[in-house]
Amino acid sequence: MAEQKLTIVKIGGNIINNEPDLIRVLDDFSKITTPKVLIHGGGKKASALIRQMGQQPKMIEGRRITDAFTLDIVTMVYAGLINKKIVALLQSKGCNALGMTGADLNTIQSHKRPVKDIDYGFVGDIDKIHSDNIQILLQAKFTPVFCAITHDQSGQLLNTNADSIASYLAGGMSHLFSVDLRLCFEKKGVLENPDDENSVIPKINYDTFQKLKKSGIISEGMVPKIEGAFHALKNGVKNVYISGIESLKPGKQQKGTRLCL
């Protein structure tokens, strides 16, 4: 069961910001021969647009506060500008891409994050992946390209972390496919020494993760990223790698950091 392979690739905001990197990664992605899904982060453009409109981006501890104005901005930038640019580029490379939010085909359902200490505004925490509709697309040899917007199925769009989308999506598809999840970012993997690009930790299991967290080697944004990845593994995802964009190259040996339970 679940023998067919599905490759899910998430590319981070810093790759989006760097056009030559983006084109290279899309070129490699388009050559992946298994069914595949791309998820992309937002990049700096949303904050730049907010500033161009005379406002200040609202961030608390590195996380965006999404008021109604900001939701409109991220919907425009993520689902419009970035998503459609990626789709057009992939189509030019022969990859039959379909740009989506979680609202499209009700693929990713979430709820507005409840207000505790901080009111994050229109931010969605994922409840459910509707894998049946995604499977229909994959069976037709279409390549879904998701941006970081979901919905609550009551008409409300919600800003949602792209790493979370990647992990939930991978987990949600794992009863249908043997899923490889690749979280690609600007570094080659999880680094033992942040100043040494070549100090990639080849393998992290849940125990080592706890130790690396305690010692401060894994910190900040890397913590939820890896927690999400473990969530995916617990939900049946076969392989999870945190790696640089070079790892997508066909036949490439360097795979970044592999996570295992």
Next chain:
Amino acid sequence: MAEQKLTIVKIGGNIINNEPDLIRVLDDFSKITTPKVLIHGGGKKASALIRQMGQQPKMIEGRRITDAFTLDIVTMVYAGLINKKIVALLQSKGCNALGMTGADLNTIQSHKRPVKDIDYGFVGDIDKIHSDNIQILLQAKFTPVFCAITHDQSGQLLNTNADSIASYLAGGMSHLFSVDLRLCFEKKGVLENPDDENSVIPKINYDTFQKLKKSGIISEGMVPKIEGAFHALKNGVKNVYISGIESLKPGKQQKGTRLCL
């Protein structure tokens, strides 16, 4: 052959601008029981955003000049803000909507309009509808929702008239379906007297169209709209109506202006 009905509805910018109208029309659209496609215009938001960013919208004879900056804006507003808002609203009404540009699944291929007297910039004239991919979506009971953006299959997005998309799409699907095309706008149909909302001309054939054009009763934006509609009829579309949003109501008798060859 081509016995299954397909309803293609285009809603204009003035409906988009009016939120209660938009919600009402989406409510009626979601109740259409045949396979269906929605195409939406842009509304005033793109020009408003251009102004908010300290620039002036560039128009010649009522048509937008789409430089690189403006293309980014319309991609954000049409494919992001408006398209995803419509998708989320339709999903809340139980309609399994999928928001798209012509780049998605390479559904609508166009070429950049050649420069003659006027350089319209990144504006696309449609070459081809890829009906096979749209048919796969319809067979899965998905409802495509197109905004007015296409691509040239070489990585370039292009701003494209929504009426043209509706007419070409209707024509392009007519070998597979018996297509009804409904071009909905803020008036009840083509008016004999622009000051009398109830002077709807019930039926226009190609000869009457030429006469109405000469007499000035049909002018400006209505001319290309109707020309596109005749193009659709010539390409096998079964019925074309130009009508108000009320005409979408289930069981409604008032159908606006019917076009016939």
